[in-house]
Amino acid sequence: MSDAEDFEAAVAAVREEIDPSPAERERMESVADELRERAERAIAALPVDADVLQVGSTARGTWISGDRDVDVFVRFPTDLDREELEEYGLEVGHSVLPEGHEEYAEHPYVKGSVDGFDVDLVPCYDVDDAAAIRSAVDRTPFHTEYVAERLDDDLAADVRLAKQFLTGIGAYGSDLRTRGFSGYLTELLVLEYGGFRELVEAAAEWHPPVELDPEGHAAETFDDPLVVIDPTDPGRNVAAVLSAENVARLQHYARDLLDDPREELFFPDEPDRFSPDDVEAAIDDRETTPVAIRFAAPDVVEDQLYPQLARSLDGVAEDLDRRGFDVMRSTAFADERAVLLAELGVAERPTIERHEGPPVHVRDHATGFYEKYADDPDAYGPFIEDGRYVVEREREFHTAAAFLHSDRLLDVRLGTHVESALEDDYDVLVGEEIAALAEEFGVELARYFDPEP
Amino acid sequence: MSDAEDFEAAVAAVREEIDPSPAERERMESVADELRERAERAIAALPVDADVLQVGSTARGTWISGDRDVDVFVRFPTDLDREELEEYGLEVGHSVLPEGHEEYAEHPYVKGSVDGFDVDLVPCYDVDDAAAIRSAVDRTPFHTEYVAERLDDDLAADVRLAKQFLTGIGAYGSDLRTRGFSGYLTELLVLEYGGFRELVEAAAEWHPPVELDPEGHAAETFDDPLVVIDPTDPGRNVAAVLSAENVARLQHYARDLLDDPREELFFPDEPDRFSPDDVEAAIDDRETTPVAIRFAAPDVVEDQLYPQLARSLDGVAEDLDRRGFDVMRSTAFADERAVLLAELGVAERPTIERHEGPPVHVRDHATGFYEKYADDPDAYGPFIEDGRYVVEREREFHTAAAFLHSDRLLDVRLGTHVESALEDDYDVLVGEEIAALAEEFGVELARYFDPEP
Numbered sequence: 084m085s086d087a088e089d090f091e092a093a094v095a096a097v098r099e100e101i102d103p104s105p106a107e108r109e110r111m112e113s114v115a116d117e118l119r120e121r122a123e124r125a126i127a128a129l130p131v132d133a134d135v136l137q138v139g140s141t142a143r144g145t146w147i148s149g150d151r152d153v154d155v156f157v158r159f160p161t162d163l164d165r166e167e168l169e170e171y172g173l174e175v176g177h178s179v180l181p182e183g184h185e186e187y188a189e190h191p192y193v194k195g196s197v198d199g200f201d202v203d204l205v206p207c208y209d210v211d212d213a214a215a216i217r218s219a220v221d222r223t224p225f226h227t228e229y230v231a232e233r234l235d236d237d238l239a240a241d242v243r244l245a246k247q248f249l250t251g252i253g254a255y256g257s258d259l260r261t262r263g264f265s266g267y268l269t270e271l272l273v274l275e276y277g278g279f280r281e282l283v284e285a286a287a288e289w290h291p292p293v294e295l296d297p298e299g300h301a302a303e304t305f306d307d308p309l310v311v312i313d314p315t316d317p318g319r320n321v322a323a324v325l326s327a328e329n330v331a332r333l334q335h336y337a338r339d340l341l342d343d344p345r346e347e348l349f350f351p352d353e354p355d356r357f358s359p360d361d362v363e364a365a366i367d368d369r370e371t372t373p374v375a376i377r378f379a380a381p382d383v384v385e386d387q388l389y390p391q392l393a394r395s396l397d398g399v400a401e402d403l404d405r406r407g408f409d410v411m412r413s414t415a416f417a418d419e420r421a422v423l424l425a426e427l428g429v430a431e432r433p434t435i436e437r438h439e440g441p442p443v444h445v446r447d448h449a450t451g452f453y454e455k456y457a458d459d460p461d462a463y464g465p466f467i468e469d470g471r472y473v474v475e476r477e478r479e480f481h482t483a484a485a486f487l488h489s490d491r492l493l494d495v496r497l498g499t500h501v502e503s504a505l506e507d508d509y510d511v512l513v514g515e516e517i518a519a520l521a522e523e524f525g526v527e528l529a530r531y532f533d534p535e536p
Numbered sequence: 537m538s539d540a541e542d543f544e545a546a547v548a549a550v551r552e553e554i555d556p557s558p559a560e561r562e563r564m565e566s567v568a569d570e571l572r573e574r575a576e577r578a579i580a581a582l583p584v585d586a587d588v589l590q591v592g593s594t595a596r597g598t599w600i601s602g603d604r605d606v607d608v609f610v611r612f613p614t615d616l617d618r619e620e621l622e623e624y625g626l627e628v629g630h631s632v633l634p635e636g637h638e639e640y641a642e643h644p645y646v647k648g649s650v651d652g653f654d655v656d657l658v659p660c661y662d663v664d665d666a667a668a669i670r671s672a673v674d675r676t677p678f679h680t681e682y683v684a685e686r687l688d689d690d691l692a693a694d695v696r697l698a699k700q701f702l703t704g705i706g707a708y709g710s711d712l713r714t715r716g717f718s719g720y721l722t723e724l725l726v727l728e729y730g731g732f733r734e735l736v737e738a739a740a741e742w743h744p745p746v747e748l749d750p751e752g753h754a755a756e757t758f759d760d761p762l763v764v765i766d767p768t769d770p771g772r773n774v775a776a777v778l779s780a781e782n783v784a785r786l787q788h789y790a791r792d793l794l795d796d797p798r799e800e801l802f803f804p805d806e807p808d809r810f811s812p813d814d815v816e817a818a819i820d821d822r823e824t825t826p827v828a829i830r831f832a833a834p835d836v837v838e839d840q841l842y843p844q845l846a847r848s849l850d851g852v853a854e855d856l857d858r859r860g861f862d863v864m865r866s867t868a869f870a871d872e873r874a875v876l877l878a879e880l881g882v883a884e885r886p887t888i889e890r891h892e893g894p895p896v897h898v899r900d901h902a903t904g905f906y907e908k909y910a911d912d913p914d915a916y917g918p919f920i921e922d923g924r925y926v927v928e929r930e931r932e933f934h935t936a937a938a939f940l941h942s943d944r945l946l947d948v949r950l951g952t953h954v955e956s957a958l959e960d961d962y963d964v965l966v967g968e969e970i971a972a973l974a975e976e977f978g979v980e981l982a983r984y985f986d987p988e989p
Contacts, residue, residue, distance in 0.1 A: 331896035370886035433823035443784035466987035470780035534919035
């Protein structure tokens with residue numbers, strides 16, 4: 084087979100698995116119709132007018148077989164104040180989904196289940212254009228309209244392929260844990276390049292920053308690896324949360340897929356959990372000094388938790404580096420408990436540390452520095468190197484563990500809720516002690532110790 | 537006493553010790569006269585004309601009591617070729633110093649002893665001005681003339697103080713081991729500032745680069761911490777070999793002298809030799825990992841040896857740093873044997889080292905890197921961080937000693953003669969083994985472990 088035939092064969096096999104069957108489509112459409120009717124009846128009982136829209140991938144024909152999410156928006160006039168909107172929105176929600184419960188995103192909304200589908204019933208404002216939104220959900224109808232008008236059945240099928248491929252490589256989802264490609268971003272990329280294969284071929288050659296502006300109306304510049312100006316809002320980069328890592332990941336696997344087209348790249352592959360013994364064997368082989376801080380995971384949503392863990396991990400890793408323990412790699416896990424793990428290339432440091440003072444010619448500073456250390460019985464020097472005073476003074480912490488056990492850990496730049504959790508309580512695990520993490524985080528540890536792009 | 541009185545009291549005590557007595561002066565002058573007469577007689581027997589000049593500090597009145605160096609130059613016409621100059625020069629030399637022996641600097645010359653004085657009899661060319669010299673010695677008569685014309689007895693006495701002070705703080709001498717202040721540079725500085733105290737007060741406030749141009753005729757710019765344009769040659773910085781360290785050292789001790797004037801600053805203070813036990817105690821206290829390479833000192837003059845040792849030490853220290861052993865301080869010693877000593881903050885490194893590859897978007901390089909490591913059973917990764925491939929590969933050396941024992945040591949940037957010596961043979965000493973160096977380098981080790989500005 085030619086390369087192109089290999090590619091089409093792999094893709095055809097994937098399509099088999101992800102394209103909704105006619106029966107599945109029909110079920111979904113009948114549920115959507117039913118929901119719309121219920122919503123319209125509920126609106127008729129309100130003192131204001133509103134319209135009902137189905138949004139999201141089920142509305143755009145880009146949903147993947149097995150997806151069960153149906154998003155229904157109720158769009159109210161902009162002269163309603165926020166409290167009224169919320170009140171009427173919930174009224175319609177409870178009427179449409181009598182068994183549903185309230186959740187809270189930008190507004191409170193009702194979530195429920197109808198014939199096996201997960202339904203969100205969300206109120207929004209009927210703004211004139213996407214640049215005039217009052218809250219993020221107001222933008223969604225514009226996205227749905229833009230995409231639905233332009234995607235034919237073939238392109239919609241290619242969007243499904245693209246989403247499935249991004250899922251397979253771990254780069255799908257604009258939540259702040261993944262920082263990957265959103266559904267809308269995937270749709271715009273397939274539209275821009277004209278198909279899945281065309282997107283993959285383009286991504287394999289990207290030189291970030293890559294800037295796309297489908298409507299040619301960009302009103303701002305962005306400092307992101309991928310910039311896709313929202314066709315419905317010239318001031319917004321649809322790829323704003325996408326990490327450089329996920330851009331590179333798409334590039335890597337795009338080349339891999341073109342080079343050796345195969346179905347398995349489309350389906351995420353969960354590694355075998357690491358047992359405590361596996362962790363010990365890995366540490367033994369690597370000879371590094373892993374250290375971990377373990378604490379009760381802060382009770383906040385994932386979109387708050389993961390950025391805070393990332394920020395805290397950076398803070399801890401920077402401090403460990405500054406103190407001479409050379410962080411080789413680090414990562415954070417969260418479940419019931421949260422873990423900040425740093426793997427060190429230096430287990431122990433000597434008594435002394437070098438401390439460079441000012442250039443000798445900066446008289447006041449230099450004299451102050453000299454006098455501070457000249458009579459310190461624990462310091463060697465000051466002496467002069469390259470025109471500066473240098474002293475070898477006593478080091479604060481000889482091991483990373485001593486630092487992590489100390490109060491100084493709380494001086495590190497930490498996420499707010501992580502800081503509170505650490506103030507409350509935490510464990511420090513050192514070396515083979517981190518094998519104990521395998522019980523809660525065996526899969527994460529397997530990924531950590533056998534890393535892939 | 538006032539500060540000024542303290543200063544004058546200290547200085548007066550120093551003058552007592554360093555000013556030559558009238559009897560000493562007379563002896564020196566009678567030797568100089570005798571040498572001149574002998575040289576003139578020898579010249580009379582030559583087929584060319586030449587004149588005789590006394591140069592150096594004894595000619596300028598800036599010599600310190602006890603100095604025994606008398607430099608006599610024989611100045612030949614420029615129409616002599618080099619071979620004739622050397623032949624006639626040696627003929628005069630042997631005639632003046634019948635017991636003398638030949639040495640070689642820019643030209644061969646004769647060195648001998650007369651009435652307890654060490655005499656150099658050196659041939660040079662009678663060039664029109666110092667910018668037209670054929671070899672460095674041709675410049676000396678211009679320096680002597682310039683300084684002798686301008687230094688009165690008081691200033692000459694202050695030059696002696698300045699030289700003695702620079703000697704006391706270890707910054708006197710333009711040899712390439714010291715990289716300090718030459719006699720001529722010291723004379724120019726005392727002339728420029730108008731006295732010893734004035735020089736000290738100025739130096740305490742210097743903000744390098746400091747640029748002095750006594751004749752206002754600079755014809756070039758220099759990238760040195762102190763620039764003193766030669767009054768006899770607009771294209772030359774008299775302070776070219778002076779290190780930033782010695783500039784800073786003068787600044788430090790100038791402030792110290794002004795702050796607490798005392799005689800001891802003028803006289804170098806040799807520390808008590810370190811015994812092997814002292815070295816062990818120091819390492820024990822510091823908890824560092826010292827490593828040393830010891831080899832037969834190359835048989836070259838000090839002005840070749842020390843720059844080569846410095847270059848080799850830099851090369852070794854850079855490589856140790858690059859390999860993750862964190863050189864905290866390093867130094868070189870030389871006597872019969874030479875030693876490159878580096879004190880490490882990291883004793884041991886794990887199996888793996890981080891190795892960053894190219895950004896994933898640089899397709900050819902990135903693919904090459906990925907393919908190189910993807911099938912390496914000893915490597916972890918490649919994985920992606922910040923848009924780059926990163927791999928954890930097997931580290932070449934886990935300890936500094938393993939590296940120093942290996943052939944890779946010879947790949948380091950080394951001085952030529954040091955490289956030959958290492959090719960021949962060397963020892964590696966690690967940790968407390970360096971105590972064995974105390975026998976040959978006890979004073980140097982005392983200075984190293986009790987460093988001063």
